[in-house]
Amino acid sequence: MTTALIIAIIAGIILVAILIEYWLKRGKPKRPLAVRMKQGMPETSETKKPLGMEATDLDIVERAQKTSEIAERKSKQVKFR
Numbered sequence: 001m002t003t004a005l006i007i008a009i010i011a012g013i014i015l016v017a018i019l020i021e022y023w024l025k026r027g028k029p030k031r032p033l034a035v036r037m038k039q040g041m042p043e044t045s046e047t048k049k050p051l052g053m054e055a056t057d058l059d060i061v062e063r064a065q066k067t068s069e070i071a072e073r074k075s076k077q078v079k080f081r
Helices: 003-025 033-040 058-077
Strands: none
Touching: none
């Protein structure tokens, strides 16, 4: 058997598999992406954030608050004459 024949057989097997999958899924509505993503990611207390805060990195917010508090304390310590 030649290399070209082996490649053609493999390509034919892949094509048949694609056609079978297409035939089995015909007529079924596609599931929304949100449903598909939700199935793969279990929701725990760690992954569940308050509504509206999904895109907020709370560690960065806490770090900024601490930096602000430190700067505020330092500015109060400076006495102007």
